[in-house]
Amino acid sequence: MGLFDRHAGLLEAYRDVRTTGADPFQIRMERVLSPTEAIINGRKTLLVGTNNYFGLTFDPSCMEAAIEAIRAEGTGTTGSRIANGSYSEHVLLEEEIAAFYGKKHCMVFTTGYQANLGVISTLVGQGDHLLIDADSHASIYDACKMTQAEVVRFKHNDPSSLESRLRRLGDKSGNRLVILEGIYSMLGDSAPLREFVDVCKKYGAYVLVDEAHSLGALGETGRGLCESAGVLDDCHFIVGTFSKTLGAIGGYCVSNDPDFDILRVTVRSYMFTASLPPSIVASVRQALRVVQARPELRKQLWDNVATLYDGLAAQGFKLGPEHGPVVGVHLPDRMLAIGFWRAMLDAGIYVNVAVPPATPNGVSLLRCSVCAAHTPEQLQHMIEVMTGIGRQLGVLSGAPKLRVVAGSR
Amino acid sequence: MSDPGTGEQLLRTAHQLIVENDDIANTLELPRLASRLDVIREICRHLAPYQAGERPIVGATVIAKDLTIDSLAIMDMVMELEDSFDVSIPMNVVAEIHTVDQLADTILDLRAKR
Numbered sequence A: 001m002g003l004f005d006r007h008a009g010l011l012e013a014y015r016d017v018r019t020t021g022a023d024p025f026q027i028r029m030e031r032v033l034s035p036t037e038a039i040i041n042g043r044k045t046l047l048v049g050t051n052n053y054f055g056l057t058f059d060p061s062c063m064e065a066a067i068e069a070i071r072a073e074g075t076g077t078t079g080s081r082i083a084n085g086s087y088s089e090h091v092l093l094e095e096e097i098a099a100f101y102g103k104k105h106c107m108v109f110t111t112g113y114q115a116n117l118g119v120i121s122t123l124v125g126q127g128d129h130l131l132i133d134a135d136s137h138a139s140i141y142d143a144c145k146m147t148q149a150e151v152v153r154f155k156h157n158d159p160s161s162l163e164s165r166l167r168r169l170g171d172k173s174g175n176r177l178v179i180l181e182g183i184y185s186m187l188g189d190s191a192p193l194r195e196f197v198d199v200c201k202k203y204g205a206y207v208l209v210d211e212a213h214s215l216g217a218l219g220e221t222g223r224g225l226c227e228s229a230g231v232l233d234d235c236h237f238i239v240g241t242f243s244k245t246l247g248a249i250g251g252y253c254v255s256n257d258p259d260f261d262i263l264r265v266t267v268r269s270y271m272f273t274a275s276l277p278p279s280i281v282a283s284v285r286q287a288l289r290v291v292q293a294r295p296e297l298r299k300q301l302w303d304n305v306a307t308l309y310d311g312l313a314a315q316g317f318k319l320g321p322e323h324g325p326v327v328g329v330h331l332p333d334r335m336l337a338i339g340f341w342r343a344m345l346d347a348g349i350y351v352n353v354a355v356p357p358a359t360p361n362g363v364s365l366l367r368c369s370v371c372a373a374h375t376p377e378q379l380q381h382m383i384e385v386m387t388g389i390g391r392q393l394g395v396l397s398g399a400p401k402l403r404v405v406a407g408s409r
Numbered sequence B: 001m002s003d004p005g006t007g008e009q010l011l012r013t014a015h016q017l018i019v020e021n022d023d024i025a026n027t028l029e030l031p032r033l034a035s036r037l038d039v040i041r042e043i044c045r046h047l048a049p050y051q052a053g054e055r056p057i058v059g060a061t062v063i064a065k066d067l068t069i070d071s072l073a074i075m076d077m078v079m080e081l082e083d084s085f086d087v088s089i090p091m092n093v094v095a096e097i098h099t100v101d102q103l104a105d106t107i108l109d110l111r112a113k114r
């Protein structure tokens, strides 16, 4: 048996995708012009699939901070946090994130993926119980493979499904850790966090919330779903990323647990990889200041979400269940999703395409992510283009239907 | 109600009881006597949409191989079965299960240990 034989099914599916034209998984951004535009295939393309919720990748103050840091401290740390890779700025960044959340401790990781992978797999071990939402991100699933704890999935966003699983554990020994996400990355829906927290309290379970897509977007001061649901104090661990709203790369975990720092010498994805370069630390510190100083970015983001979501819904597109910075457009099957995606790209608009097995319930999606920097005109244009393609491909029936729109911020 | 061997009816009832998992549902126990046949039937009901061609689904059917079901759908089916039979099957245990028989035995074992 050859090394690649086990991937035969996937290879075949992938070949199918490629024979029909451009490969959605090998798109090249020839030149990025701004948070909302890039040159792709030689032409200017509108970007509506970059997780760049506040558009901070080109924020002049963040860029300047990064450039200055490179001049002062060089391009990289060439070492891990437990060796030569802890600079004063890493520690300052950790203090600033902890202060932002009003928590005592913070650890910064080189990516959000590594934060989830390392923290989750280390917090629970043999004899413990890890309970995860069925639609959890890959980094959470991968953490499950690295722990000796017993892992059980509960139904997506369903507190009663979590409750029955906690109840079944009865008086078995071992800690219970429940993993939730602020906003789910495929359909843009958020967890009924308060209800989840109530269940967790009832059964004495610890709660970890991944705010990857909700940092900046949710909460009065942008701290995410934990803040908007009013349960910051009840969430024992909050994980997040610098790679979306903060426009850079990296991850973090905050907590009030007095022994939290022991993770610095136990979490392998923290210990055995190089730390973030000075330029990233500097731009993230500045981006966090921008998030706090410019709440209008949050309002712009949600105004844009409403424009895109309501506009697409009014045309009859089937969308995720509620307004969110991620707008997932349901399409009937994989080939149609890829065909639609490609037609969009030909029309000068880039979105993400998400197909099984990367999606929940085997759905095929065009995954759009909204940016505060999108103009209403850009989004109107996108709605028009999508509607035209949707009609051509038979996804939309001829006459536009008005539809009641669910959800709000 | 008395014959657990033909427990179709019992099973349906249990199914409905567990949906709303409030404290009342907790006290109304599931069919105490879910027979092996009940369990196999319920598994087959979930797997029916994934049948490949005419080959019937039997105890020895290898779920991931003989059927058109993918690994995510298997995990989702397990979640449904967990609620039907009021047991939790950890993911590492699911990973070791290959056949319908093994899945049924796992569920029965876990029920016996409750």
Ligand SMILES: Cc1ncc(COP(=O)(O)O)c(C=O)c1O
Binding pocket: A111, A112, A113, A114, A116, A137, A139, A181, A185, A210, A212, A213, A240, A241, A242, A243, A249, A250, A251
């Ligand atoms: C829910 C969730 N968690 C974690 C991550 C990982 O983030 P990072 O890009 O920092 O590795 C992502 C990003 O894909 C995500 O969507």
